[in-house]
Amino acid sequence: MNTPQTAGRAEAVDVPIYAGLVEERGDVLAEARRTAEQTLREAGKSLDFGLPAADVG
Secondary structure, rough: OOOOOOOOOOOHHOHHHHHHHHHHHHHHHHHHHHHHHHHHHHHHHHHOOOOOOOOOO
């Protein structure tokens, strides 16, 4: 099932209501994704104490 929550940017064209909302309000899902990725990067930098990485294996 191709719902707006799971639709990718290219697939959103197939959902006219979702495409209309994106045109009217902007792509909120893509913006939220970018914000989450930026937050993860910033958190990673903030929590990097410069400790050597542990070898796993």
